[in-house]
Amino acid sequence: MKVKRFFAANMSQAMKQVRDELGPEASIIGNRRVVGGIELTAALDYEPARVTPPTPGLDRELKKTREQMVTARARLDAGERSSDSPVVNRQMFGDSMREAAESGSTEARDFLARLQQEATEPYVAPLAKPAKAPEAYSEQASSSASDSAGMQAMKAELAGLRDLLEVQLGSMAWGQINQQQPKQAGLWRKLTQLGLPAELSQQLMTKVADISDQRQAWRLLLAHLAHSLPVAEADLVDKGGVIALVGPTGAGKTTTLGKLAARYVLKHGSQHVALVTMDTYRIGAHEQLRTLGRILNVPVRVVDEQNNLSEVLADFADKRLVLVDTAGMHGDDPELRSQLNELAQQGRRVQPLLVLPATSQYRVLKAAWHSYKRCNLVGCVLTKVDEAATLGEGLGLAMEVGLPLAYLADGQRIPDDISKAVGHKLVSRAVSLASEETPADATMADVFAGILNSQRAG
Known part of the structure; x- marks a missing residue:
C-alpha cells in the first residue's frame, strides 16, 4: 500500500494532484484544512483493517x-x-x-x-468556597474554549468533505456528458478554452441544447455571446465631460488616460482638454502626467490637501473634456474609500470608468469591481489584451455585472493601441486568443465542480 500527503490551495487542486500521482483508483483516507489550503491523505491499494475478527x-x-x-x-x-x-x-x-x-x-x-x-434525588448545593471560585471559573472557561475549538475543527472537516464531494460530483457529471453527449462535450471544451466563467458557459449551452449540428451550434453560441455583451453605445471621449479612470494598481490607468487624451487632441485640438490627477501616493505619478501634459500642450492639475476635486473641476469648467487619473490601492485601504467617496459626491458630473487588466483571473477582476462599484461606474476598459492568454474572464465579468465595455487597449503605443469596444469584434478577438490545446478531463471536471459550488453558494 502506498500512502502520501498532498497540499493545495483548494480541494479541486488537491484532487488533481492525487489523480495525477496515484491515479483514479486512489482512496482518500483523510482530509483537513491547514494554513494556506487543504491537506489530503491518499492511499493506493488501501484496505481498511479490522480491529477484531468479524462476528456476524x-x-x-x-x-x-x-x-x-x-x-x-x-x-x-x-x-x-x-x-x-x-x-x-x-x-x-x-x-x-x-x-x-x-x-x-x-x-x-x-x-x-x-x-x-x-x-x-434532591440536589444539595455544596458550601461556597471563595478560594476555589477562580479555579472553577478557569475550568469553565477552559471547557468553553475546548468546545469552541472542537466545533471549529468539526466545521473545517465538514467543509473539506463538502469540497471533496463537489469535486467528485463534478467529475461524475463531466464523465456522463463526455460519454453520452460527445458533441455537447466538445462545445463545453471550446467555451472553456475562451476563458468564460462556468456559469456563463452553462447559460449559453442551454440556448443550443436542441441543435444537433456542432458547427451550427458553435456559430450560434458565438452570436449569442456577441449579442449579450454590454458595450457603450457611443464613444465617451467624443461626447466629452469629466471622465475618471479608476482601477487596481498596475491596470494601466495612466497609459489609457494618455491614449484617450492624445486621440481627442488629434481630433479636436488641445485647447478643449485638461488633465487631473488624484494620485499623490505613487512616487512621481503626477510628474508622469505633467510630462504628458507638456507633450500634448494641455493643462494639468493635482488634487491634494490644498485643492479638492470640486475646486479643480470648477477651474476647468470651460473645457469640453477633463480626464481624471486616480491612485490604485487595495480594496480595504481607507485612502481608497476616501478617494471613491470624493468621486461619488460629484454625482453624474463625473463618469468613472473601471480599468481592468485582461491578464487577471476572473476572481481578481470581480474583486476589483466590488471595490470600485461604490463610485457609480458607467463602464470599463480592458487593458493588456496583447498580453492575455484568454479574453473570456473580462467579457464574463462585464456580462455578469452588466458593466458596459467602453474601450479595448492592446499595447503601449499612444494613441494607437486603443479602440472602441464592439460586440462581435470582442468575440472574434476572444476566439483568436483561445488556446489550441484542448482542456483535459480533469480541467472540465473542475469546471463542473465550480458550477456545483456556485449553485450551493447562491
Missing part, C-alpha cells in the same frame, strides 16, 4: 445500535413521549435517550433507570 452477531448488533443512534439524534428535539413510557427528565436526557434505552439491551435500560434516580 456482533455486526448485526452494531448496525442496530447505529440505526438507533441516528434515529435518536434525529428526534432529539421532538418533545413527544407516549403515556406508557417511563418518566424521563427531558431537560437532561430528552425522549431520544428513552427510546434508545427501551429498544436496546437490558443493561441500557438499567443504566437509564440509574440516571433517572440520580436526576430525581
Whole structure:
C-alpha cells in the first residue's frame, strides 16, 4: 500500500494532484484544512483493517445500535413521549435517550433507570468556597474554549468533505456528458478554452441544447455571446465631460488616460482638454502626467490637501473634456474609500470608468469591481489584451455585472493601441486568443465542480 500527503490551495487542486500521482483508483483516507489550503491523505491499494475478527452477531448488533443512534439524534428535539413510557427528565436526557434505552439491551435500560434516580434525588448545593471560585471559573472557561475549538475543527472537516464531494460530483457529471453527449462535450471544451466563467458557459449551452449540428451550434453560441455583451453605445471621449479612470494598481490607468487624451487632441485640438490627477501616493505619478501634459500642450492639475476635486473641476469648467487619473490601492485601504467617496459626491458630473487588466483571473477582476462599484461606474476598459492568454474572464465579468465595455487597449503605443469596444469584434478577438490545446478531463471536471459550488453558494 502506498500512502502520501498532498497540499493545495483548494480541494479541486488537491484532487488533481492525487489523480495525477496515484491515479483514479486512489482512496482518500483523510482530509483537513491547514494554513494556506487543504491537506489530503491518499492511499493506493488501501484496505481498511479490522480491529477484531468479524462476528456476524456482533455486526448485526452494531448496525442496530447505529440505526438507533441516528434515529435518536434525529428526534432529539421532538418533545413527544407516549403515556406508557417511563418518566424521563427531558431537560437532561430528552425522549431520544428513552427510546434508545427501551429498544436496546437490558443493561441500557438499567443504566437509564440509574440516571433517572440520580436526576430525581434532591440536589444539595455544596458550601461556597471563595478560594476555589477562580479555579472553577478557569475550568469553565477552559471547557468553553475546548468546545469552541472542537466545533471549529468539526466545521473545517465538514467543509473539506463538502469540497471533496463537489469535486467528485463534478467529475461524475463531466464523465456522463463526455460519454453520452460527445458533441455537447466538445462545445463545453471550446467555451472553456475562451476563458468564460462556468456559469456563463452553462447559460449559453442551454440556448443550443436542441441543435444537433456542432458547427451550427458553435456559430450560434458565438452570436449569442456577441449579442449579450454590454458595450457603450457611443464613444465617451467624443461626447466629452469629466471622465475618471479608476482601477487596481498596475491596470494601466495612466497609459489609457494618455491614449484617450492624445486621440481627442488629434481630433479636436488641445485647447478643449485638461488633465487631473488624484494620485499623490505613487512616487512621481503626477510628474508622469505633467510630462504628458507638456507633450500634448494641455493643462494639468493635482488634487491634494490644498485643492479638492470640486475646486479643480470648477477651474476647468470651460473645457469640453477633463480626464481624471486616480491612485490604485487595495480594496480595504481607507485612502481608497476616501478617494471613491470624493468621486461619488460629484454625482453624474463625473463618469468613472473601471480599468481592468485582461491578464487577471476572473476572481481578481470581480474583486476589483466590488471595490470600485461604490463610485457609480458607467463602464470599463480592458487593458493588456496583447498580453492575455484568454479574453473570456473580462467579457464574463462585464456580462455578469452588466458593466458596459467602453474601450479595448492592446499595447503601449499612444494613441494607437486603443479602440472602441464592439460586440462581435470582442468575440472574434476572444476566439483568436483561445488556446489550441484542448482542456483535459480533469480541467472540465473542475469546471463542473465550480458550477456545483456556485449553485450551493447562491
